[in-house]
Amino acid sequence: MTAPESAPESAQESAPESAQESAQEPPQEQGAAGEGLAGEGSGAVRVRGARRTFTADLAPVRALRGVDLDVAHGEFVALMGPSGCGKSTLLNVIAGLDVVDDGTIEVVGERVDGRDEDWLARFRRAHIGIVFQFFNLLDGVSALDNIVLPAMLQGLRRRAAESRAHDLLDLLGLGDRAGQVPAVLSGGQRQRLAIARALAGEPALLLADEPTGALDSEGGLEVLELFRRLHAGGQTIVLVTHSPEVAAGAGRVVRMRDGRISEPAPVA
Amino acid sequence: MNVLQAWLRLELRRRWRFLVALALLVALATGIVFTAVAGARRGASSVDRLMAVSHPADVTVVPNVAGAAAVDWAAVRALPQVDVLALFVPDVPILADELPTGLADAGLLTVPLDREGLSTIERPAVLAGRAADPDRPDEAVVTPRFVEAFGLGVGDMVTLRLFSPERVDAIKAALVQPTGPDGPVVPTRIVGVVALPYFGDDLGANGRLLPSVGLAARYPGSIRGANGSVPAAAFVRLHGGAADVPAFREGVRAATGNPGIEVSTEPGDKAVHARELVGFQAAWLLAFGLAALAAAALVIGQSVARHVRSESGDLASLRAIGLTRAELRRLAAAGPLLAATAGTVVGAAISVVASAWFPVGTAAAFDPQPGVSVDALVLVVGVPAVLGLVVVAAAVATRPVRSPWTVARGSSIAASAARVGMPVPVVVGLRFALEPGVSRGGGRVPVRPAIVGAVAGVLGVVASFTVAAGVADALAEPARFGQAHSAAAYLGDLGTDGGDSAAALALLDADPEVTGLLDLRYGDGSIGDTTITVFEYHPVGQGLPIIMTAGREPRDATEVVLGPSTARLLGVTPGATVPITGDRGTRDLRVSGFGFVPEGTETNAYTDGVWVTPDGYDVLLSSFSGHGALFALVPGVSPEAAAERLTAEIAAKVPGGENIGIFSGFTPQRASEVESIRAFPLLLGAFLAVLAAGAVGHAVATAVRHRRGDLGLLRALGMTKAQTGAVVLVQACALGVAGLVIGVPLGLAAGRIVWRGVADLIPLQYLPPVAGTAVALVIPLTLVVAALVAVLPGRAATRTRINDVLRAE
Structure with a gap:
């Protein structure tokens, strides 16, 4: 287990949500999606010796057994492997949704392992966008507000957040669905909405966990095409998938088995 | 062993903690509800039950005008309307060594003058010991408040000191307090504790000691004066009751030749007022019981439903291998029903034991059979109702859950908060407070019950303090009693x-x-x-x-x-x-x-x-x-x-x-009645406040549980622990504010309506009571309570592991 590091140093902060957040405010992303925060030569993701064991059904599961992974800025990486191989766990420790037992995780130049939950929360809102397999949208809240609320969490005022949300909805072809709740959208539309939400903070890194897993083939293709467009625009993407078709759209495929990278993962 | 028995054994083995908890919950709830409802029924019927035992008088005949001392009572007794007539001498100057000066009607006792009194009319309901022997001048009975006030009960001795006949005449003529008794000394044994409709305990008084008829027979001069000049009063029961009063009044005037002789319906009026008073107090107790019933039904129903839903996986498996829907419902209900049956039995036993302290308030002075009592009607209706509630809750919980994507109606308040750019925790907290939402398991957050609970709590507190303000004003101002x-x-x-x-x-x-x-x-x-x-x-x-x-x-x-x-x-x-x-x-x-x-x-x-x-x-x-x-x-x-x-x-x-x-x-004589009413709204208000805190706490905790997916998602998107805690705090405070906005005006109105009812009942001069301090305090207190009930759910929300939640979702 690595020792916790101090608060991130580089900082171009947006307005904090509250005063207490200003003390350890992680660095904020500026500019277009995909631009790296750290200087030249620093990758978007750097994982070294990551180990993670948890207990499931009374038995220990060694989800990560010493994983090393580098993802460069602007790269589109697909993590593939059989169920239980640790690819979602790897995604979660990169996102700071889970913690490693050993090893180091560096995202856009910042060590995220050993950080407390609030630091990680602020780091995510500033640098990471996450897309889940089952969308995880806020029920009963309009498509617009599903984007606006996370944007406001980043400190944007309502008007600015709405403006960005409208832009994203237009970009993702949901401009005419802004006032509708997720329940009335198709699966593909919901996932596009989830992607729009993930992009609301103009993240340096977009993480997607089986984003097409809950969609039919048409919806899956919609989403895959969207990821391609984002990648073409410079967005760094790490995507977990079972599907070779989806993985084929990525710039690089990293295969995992039994908690390890089974094929070398050269930096693109 | 059939499927039901096998399932029940399995339930008892793996879910025994829940079943024990449910049994205890049911026992507590049924104990409270049965006790309150049975107590209310017992209190409301206390006056009538005492009347049935004691054969009360319909009227009194009081010769309180000059020259009326020597009434021909035989002529009055012979009137055709008269069923029974008994003579009492009111305000006889007698002191007792064991009683402090100024007590026991300031040394003035009422003494029965003939054997009809305290026998065939105004017959006491004996609560302990026995009635006094009419042939024994040295026996007396007392009322329960006398026992409480002086610590003298059955078997104790009281030394009665009478005045000489001449002193009795002088005392009566001079309107002075009796001192220095110079007549016979009668060591008297208290042989019984009794309840009586007319001579019973008055609120605020120290009870009564009623000597045997034998005292007047043995010492007539010390009771009625030297020449029998101290007037007696007649207590009369009429064959036709109140309908015979006009004819009887005419008859008395004719028989006595005294058109001014007073025939008063005071005994009947007193009974009517007593019925109204105990009925009013019983209504409060019943309201308490019904509030407890509503809360118990909600909590028990939700507990059972949660339990059944937690078993849904196993039940679905059984359904898949051939269990019919009816069988499924039976299995689902089996465990909770067993626990509820045990709990109901214990609750019924609690209510029977607790009945020893009932009836309460004014009714306690009238109950002819105090002590432990079994209200069969409450048990016959209540026990099946509780078990039926459990079965229905279990059956409802086995219904297929609605689609997890059902569209829930949004709150316009939460939407407005979002529109004006309120911070995210505020917007989300308002949504949690005001929108039932739908968890992916199909459950909904009990938003309406929580709002109703919060409103009821604030309403109850404000109303009770408004009534209390009326009580305080009435007790401080004799003018409210018209004086x-x-x-x-x-x-x-x-x-x-x-x-x-x-x-x-x-x-x-x-x-x-x-x-x-x-x-x-x-x-x-x-x-x-x-x-x-x-x-x-x-x-x-x-x-x-x-x-x-x-x-x-x-x-x-x-x-x-x-x-x-x-x-x-x-x-x-x-x-x-x-x-x-x-x-x-x-x-x-x-x-x-x-x-x-x-x-x-x-x-x-x-x-x-x-x-x-x-x-x-x-x-x-x-x-x-x-x-x-x-x-x-x-x-x-x-x-x-x-x-x-x-x-x-x-x-x-x-x-x-x-x-x-x-x-x-x-x-004012009826100040003690007003005082006696004060506790009821305060108790109900306090109970409603506790229920409100429980309802809000339950809603907040349920929201945190049902919406852990939303909370986990927001934390994944960057919400900090403090912001997550703020969401829960805002939710609880929003419910509190809803309670205040609706509850305060309703409470003020309800308090005034109740106080108007009290003013009509007592009666009193009605002035709208104002509980300004209470209303000023209830606002911050409500918010403080809301914040307190949010502490544990808030902590749970911040401790939720995001990854686990999102994976589960």
């Missing part, structure tokens, strides 16, 4: 003044501490068949007002003011004309208004009687049964000190002044 005076002078009775009343009135009028004075003669009159007390409204100097409930005071001999109860009895309105009859004839007087009459001057209540001007009085009556003065004092002056000083001054300066008594420390 504008703070002290009184008794100048004479039975047509004769004890001294120079004009000089005494002049002295009082000139006294700098006296701010208002009323010369008051009163005597018996009637309106139709109803006997009334006629009061002379004769202001002296600045005078004293009549506390009016409608209209104005009488201005000349053609006008009359009716007491509120008298007006209600006659069914008239101001401006009507009523025929008032006195010994000088009948006059039609115009009703100028309704107002309270002086309390304690006659056997009348302060709502029965009429006011007329001095000229009007002289037109109706040739004499008076009582003559006194009512006066108010400068604020801050001690009535006791003023009474002592004025008594001395009148004795020194007024001819015959030593026979004029000044009395202070006036406490």
